[in-house]
Amino acid sequence: MDLNSQEVIKRLADEHGADNLVVILGAPDDESAEIAAETVVLGDPTYAGALAEAQLGLSVYHVLEQDFRTLVDDDVWEEQIGVMADVLDAELISSAVKGMREQQP
Amino acid sequence: MPVPVMSATSAVLAHVPGLCRHGSKPSRELPKNPEVQAAFLGSLRTFEQGVAYGPHQAFIGAVHPRDLPQRPWVGPAPNGEGRFAGVGEIMPEEEFLGLLAAVDDFDLVRLGAAEAGAIGERLARHPLAEHLDLEKVAAAADNAEAVAAEPGALTLHLGADHVAAAVRRAHESDAALTADVFLENLAGKASATLALLRVLHDNGIDPGSIDYVIGSGEEAIGDRYQRGGGNLGKSVAAAAGCVNASGCDVKNFCAAPIPALVIASSLVAAGVFTRVAVIAGGSLPKLGMKFQGHLKHDLPVLEDVLGASALIVEADDGRSPRVRLDSVGKHPVAAGSSNPKIMEALVFAPLDRLGMASTDVDDYATELHNPEITEPQGSGNVPERNYKTIAALAMRRGDIGREDMSAFVEQRGMPGFAPTQGHIASALCYVPHARERLMEGGARRVQLIAKGSLFLGRMSEQSDGMSVLLESNDQAEG
Numbered sequence: 001m002d003l004n005s006q007e008v009i010k011r012l013a014d015e016h017g018a019d020n021l022v023v024i025l026g027a028p029d030d031e032s033a034e035i036a037a038e039t040v041v042l043g044d045p046t047y048a049g050a051l052a053e054a055q056l057g058l059s060v061y062h063v064l065e066q067d068f069r070t071l072v073d074d075d076v077w078e079e080q081i082g083v084m085a086d087v088l089d090a091e092l093i094s095s096a097v098k099g100m101r102e103q104q105p
Numbered sequence: 106m107p108v109p110v111m112s113a114t115s116a117v118l119a120h121v122p123g124l125c126r127h128g129s130k131p132s133r134e135l136p137k138n139p140e141v142q143a144a145f146l147g148s149l150r151t152f153e154q155g156v157a158y159g160p161h162q163a164f165i166g167a168v169h170p171r172d173l174p175q176r177p178w179v180g181p182a183p184n185g186e187g188r189f190a191g192v193g194e195i196m197p198e199e200e201f202l203g204l205l206a207a208v209d210d211f212d213l214v215r216l217g218a219a220e221a222g223a224i225g226e227r228l229a230r231h232p233l234a235e236h237l238d239l240e241k242v243a244a245a246a247d248n249a250e251a252v253a254a255e256p257g258a259l260t261l262h263l264g265a266d267h268v269a270a271a272v273r274r275a276h277e278s279d280a281a282l283t284a285d286v287f288l289e290n291l292a293g294k295a296s297a298t299l300a301l302l303r304v305l306h307d308n309g310i311d312p313g314s315i316d317y318v319i320g321s322g323e324e325a326i327g328d329r330y331q332r333g334g335g336n337l338g339k340s341v342a343a344a345a346g347c348v349n350a351s352g353c354d355v356k357n358f359c360a361a362p363i364p365a366l367v368i369a370s371s372l373v374a375a376g377v378f379t380r381v382a383v384i385a386g387g388s389l390p391k392l393g394m395k396f397q398g399h400l401k402h403d404l405p406v407l408e409d410v411l412g413a414s415a416l417i418v419e420a421d422d423g424r425s426p427r428v429r430l431d432s433v434g435k436h437p438v439a440a441g442s443s444n445p446k447i448m449e450a451l452v453f454a455p456l457d458r459l460g461m462a463s464t465d466v467d468d469y470a471t472e473l474h475n476p477e478i479t480e481p482q483g484s485g486n487v488p489e490r491n492y493k494t495i496a497a498l499a500m501r502r503g504d505i506g507r508e509d510m511s512a513f514v515e516q517r518g519m520p521g522f523a524p525t526q527g528h529i530a531s532a533l534c535y536v537p538h539a540r541e542r543l544m545e546g547g548a549r550r551v552q553l554i555a556k557g558s559l560f561l562g563r564m565s566e567q568s569d570g571m572s573v574l575l576e577s578n579d580q581a582e583g
Contacts, residue, residue, distance in 0.1 A: 028485055028490055029485045029486075031483050031485070032483050032484075032485060035483060080443075082501075083445040083494060083497045083498060083501065084443075084444070084445060084494070084497075086493075086497035086500070086510075087490060087493040087494050087497050088490075
């Protein structure tokens with residue numbers, strides 16, 4: 001996860017509390033989604049960013065996960081996500097993020 | 106109004122494993138950890154491996170990317186692949202060090218005395234030897250180790266550990282002219298010069314007939330008062346003997362070559378110039394950029410080449426592919442920067458304007474980064490994602506059915522085969538293949554699609570891009 005995003009997430013978690021924060025990922029494949037999820041749950045595995053050794057245990061979902069899909073109006077979904085839902089492997093990505101979410105401390 | 110055509114193209118690689126340590130990432134990471142440095146230096150490829158690597162042969166135009174074997178491309182033993190093939194060549198690092206000295210107007214590259222002699226002899230046998238300043242190579246002979254010990258100087262190696270040359274800083278205190286920045290710029294100049302010399306002399310084009318040379322590489326040439334001032338285009342024109350040419354640089358991160366092509370074509374169409382060259386040199390900072398992923402997966406350091414291209418635009422010759430200026434697609438500020446929005450702006454808006462369907466384009470050339478390089482570092486398969494996005498949008502428009510999407514990707518897309526030097530990967534690498542297919546009847550239209558990441562410069566959150574159609578000369582529309 002890029003260093004900018006890590007800083008923003010860290011700041012928001014400090015301001016609002018980790019329990020009040022949900023991270024929605026848009027990563028395009030399972031590998032990068034998993035690393036991003038790991039970063040906000042267990043800390044930055046590359047030890048490069050603000051979340052290095054910060055075990056925030058945040059609640060994290062991918063935008064293609066069904067849990068998130070059901071919360072979004074159909075028209076908005078189609079306009080914003082529809083095309084990429086046809087392009088990306090939602091099942092693989094969802095399972096990678098879910099696996100990491102289950103490691104929340 | 107003259108119709109602009111792309112009358113010639115070239116593509117060259119310099120295989121420079123010894124320079125990989127000067128890539129931005131290795132230069133920051135290797136000094137931190139001797140073990141990593143040893144693993145890096147132990148994972149450099151030989152020249153024979155570099156020449157045999159399928160994507161490299163595709164880059165110089167010897168094999169169409171769709172005809173590459175199944176991955177992995179790393180591994181197979183060399184099988185007679187040549188360094189001279191297609192529309193270019195793969196130059197070994199010894200010769201490239203000599204080329205650096207030959208185009209170094211300020212004598213800052215110093216070669217070891219023995220190396221200077223050997224390199225001079227090798228370059229004297231090069232097909233372009235008569236166009237290279239070999240006297241400068243001989244005059245660069247020096248004590249490389251002594252020069253390397255001077256303040257601010259940089260040691261240049263062949264392979265893992267052979268000290269072969271050194272480069273002095275270009276100024277005592279100017280951060281825009283340190284030895285590493287100068288080396289980046291000079292590597293861009295040298296590789297672009299090789300590409301320009303090739304396109305001229307392989308096609309019998311008189312260098313004196315070139316009016317203008319537009320640089321579109323990623324290096325920003327300048328000093329501390331104008332860090333990106335330029336002008337590599339004219340520098341390369343001079344090095345290649347284009348005595349009647351002037352030039353300039355077009356900057357737009359990875360996307361620059363396509364705007365440069367459109368500008369060159371516009372200059373020809375407007376009658377301002379008769380013959381314009383677009384050049385792009387290799388990007389040294391990107392050598393070894395993703396080496397950590399490669400080492401982790403027991404792969405060699407795969408980003409060990411500098412890619413460079415040149416193409417010539419002139420008025421219609423009745424045979425070369427036309428550059429359709431009425432097909433230019435731009436990425437407006439308001440379009441947004443999600444991949445589908447960019448593709449709508451660059452791929453479909455121009456086709457709509459021309460009343461064409463997506464199936465009227467035979468080949469789409471988008472960001473064609475070699476996935477064997479990007480995947481081990483977690484960057485995914487960039488071209489595959491782009492092609493799937495184009496196919497998904499084509500399906501939504503009713504050009505194809507859902508069941509046709511994978512065939513669309515397979516037939517009109519292609520595997521990525523370019524080094525991860527963004528401007529080279531961003532459609533430019535496909536230009537030689539496009540020209541060949543458009544001239545030999547394999548394709549009627551090819552869309553070149555370039556994207557660039559403006560946000561990297563921290564001046565804007567925007568990205569940018571441009572597209573243009575190349576069309577075979579015998580198509581009715583002009």
